[in-house]
Amino acid sequence: MFPFSVCMSVYRNDNPEDLCTALNSVIIQSVPPSEVILIVDGPVSHELEKIIRKYEADYSFVHPVWLAENGGLGNALKIAVEKASCEYIARMDSDDISMPDRFKKQLECFEREPDLSIVGGRITEFVDSEDNIVGSRCCPLKDSEIKRYMKSRCGLNHVTVMFRRSEVLKAGNYLDWFWNEDYYLWIRMWKQGCKFCNLEDVLVNVRVGYDMYARRGGWTYFKSEAKLQKYMWKQHLIGFPRFMFNVAVRWGVQVMLPNRMRGFVFQKLFREK
Template identity: 25%
Template sequence: MLTKTASTPRVTVLLAVYNSERSISKCVESILEQSFKDFELLIVDDGSTDQTADIIRRASKKDNRIRILSNSSNLGLGASLAWGVDEAVGEYLIRIDADDVCLPDRLERQVRHLDQNPEVDVLGGAALEVDSSGKQIGVRCMPAEHDDIMACIWANPFIHPTVAFRRRRLLDVGSYDPELRRRQDYELWFRCAERGLRFANLQEPLIYYFFDENTHRKQPLRLALQQAGIGWRGCRRLRLPLWQQLAVSVPLIRALLPAPVQHFLYKALSIVDPRKRGARKSESCL
């Protein structure tokens, strides 16, 4: 782990990548062109077998704010993020995924909010949903205030690649679980809640979030079962109502259904998504 010095950047942007040659350049470019400049971009290459490693290596030679860590094999997102958190040096740690793109003032907005609201430990935001053709198809917003976020913690009330942390507080709760290849964010929110961290979501979009109508169909049964288990254990630890303990099984039930029924259920449930209730009616979230 690097030692903090007077020249240490205030922010570490953490990006874990695996075989992302098609999208990584746009993602990295969107970070390097941020209006806020005092950051390092820490990229963890999780054993990529395509051209990803070459692309990020070339980028690092052009901009010394890029630092690269490389796994010798594919260990999964949880392990890669945990390593990145350990190696980060910024006061604030900000996440992004390789297939998403930051809006130009994303870092500036989150740093300003964290500076002005010292009680907030975990800060997410809204996202502009973009389909595979690059067309904007919607805006995804999450509950704004801590109490509203806690009311639907069981429903995963953050868009993970929008999230910023106070790194010290993230380390206090044990960081990401390196054993979880997927759903490591969902598990982390429960631990953060259990340890009393304070949450918030900005209502302005921070990223272009690439998403299409088939995204919800990609979850295999094994992953749905894992998600339900994480949700059930988290709800039990937080002593949440029985209906919430049962509601975390909805993705598992959906995964057991035929594809056409899955699609219908997904659309129906999106109408009554509990995460929408705490989202403010800002212009971007209408």
């Protein structure tokens, strides 16, 4: 199978125990990575630093990159992609859990369809214990379905993706965009003709907190989302009526609804039990 890199980012507020769980889930795979690029995004606690240095010492393929200041997720992932030495790169977060055959399934998909630029998959979501599953999210599977879905919402679960480094660089790499670094990148890859795919399988078990829906609302979050919808309209990926509809829905959900009601809407409309 193809050699591949894993790109992760960790910062001062991350939980040390969760980071260990995430790293272990990447290392103990049926097909392990050739390298793990771990961006340390600014100063971290002594405990986090000790854990990172231990993994670096124990596993020769774990390569921390220490940044003097926190620059945000988009900047961290941009650096990680630039540092990666493999054409195929898998994303991973510092507090989630990859399924044991995740990378094997994605590489097999690339082997079956060599014209693919990116392969994602399904997630489950848990609170506190990884057995306490509270929801799941499955995106459309085929390229045409994903692109149609992206006219209203992000069509890939970011933490699950594996992509071709050359295609991401060609699209301009990750760029800073509040809470939407991934969606913004997929839109630019769509614009340049990249082919997408999602697997039916659960690839990652995602840790969520009770404040998740509060963080997915508010004026700043809405402005970021509205600006992205405007970008799609300006790029002729959606028409003006779709642009207005998308912005109106986001205004209602992200600004007008209180957090508890927003959580109810997300669970009922955007998540599966």
